Amino acid sequence: MSDRKIRNMEEFAEVSGISRPTLSKFFHDQESVRASTREKIETALSEYDYRPNFFAINQNRKLTKTIGIVVPYLADPFFGEIARTIETMCIEAGYSPSLFSSHGKRELENEILDTLRSMKPTGVLLAPLGRSSDADYVAQFCKDIPTVIFDSNIEDVGTVFVGSDNPQFTSLIVEYLCRTGEPPSFFEMKTPPNPNARKRRAGYLSAMQAQGYKPDIFEAEGEGWALEDIGLREGIKYIDSGSFKSKTILCSNDRLAIGFLAACFQKGLKVGITEECDIRVAGMDGHPFSKFTCPSLTTVSHDYEAISQRSLESLFLMLEKGKGSGMRMEKLFEGKLLMRSSA
DSSP states (O other): OOOOOOOSHHHHHHHHTOOHHHHHHHHHOGGGSOHHHHHHHHHHHHHHTOOOOHHHHHHTSSOOSEEEEEESOTTSHHHHHHHHHHHHHHHHTTOEEEEEEOTTOHHHHHHHHHHHHHHOOSEEEEOOOSTTSOHHHHHHHHHHSOEEEESSOOTTOOSEEEEEOHHHHHHHHHHHHHHHSSOOEEEEESSOSSTHHHHHHHHHHHHHHHHTOOOOEEEEOOOSSOHHHHHHHHHHHHHHHTOOSSSEEEESSHHHHHHHHHHHHHTTOOBSSSTTOSBEEEOSBOOTTGGGSSSOOBEEEOOHHHHHHHHHHHHHHHHHHOTTOOOOEEEEEOOEEEOOTTO
16 A cells, blocks of 8 residues: 555546546446446555545535535434434435534524535525524525425525424313313423424413413523423422412423423422322423323324425425525424323
């Protein structure tokens, strides 16, 4: 093996005696060059231990086979589950998914969009931060790169949005809780990281009015994505103060509910639907861990597969129509009630 350091494809073309266009064809699809040429390239690769910079190669292509996937917080199992589903579908469709997490930070979300621009992806599936996003920055990106937004919409961006019908989530579970026990108090974050929370609050107010009950809302102090910690700390505070008027608590999301279940355990409250239980607890999201809590959590689940599939199908339709098509669409999927032991 040669000791010479090959820094780029131009130098490799020089030492291998193969033209750069032919090398580009080989690295994109080895079967696209003649067998004798392929053998010569492989011999040179072995001798010089050269490996191409595929990121740099992509810069010279008008279109890559890459689909960017951006989520606000990958440590949240909801986003982990939906990203896993989308990744699997991308791979099955013959594309290479590139997954990014903005970790709840506007600056990082903008940096990720800049990185994606340089990668020249086929398209992007973006779950933005929502109210924390730089709306103008996102809107310009969507004009430049075929993009489907999912989970959290940003008004006036002007692209396709695929998500869940959050008011329907709340209406569905409020009706169930009122029918099977005391009407629920609503436990939410005062400053939620995800804008869907406000839609769920509005859905709760509307649903309680429709059921003929007065709303009872409690706001948990705290910001960020440590939702279980906030649910535990603020749950203990409200339990100790005796503030809840109902023995049924509906949490704005499952992660907050998981923290609240821990608060009930610490305060010696028995959660469940039987007569000897002190309190009922429910959530919303269909969190992947919700069936493993003790007791298992009653919730309304997103249709993970339908959201993932429609997002990808919408992106492909956008690509088919071509740049400048101005394609706009909103598709919301209803949630499914999962009745479990907690409520």
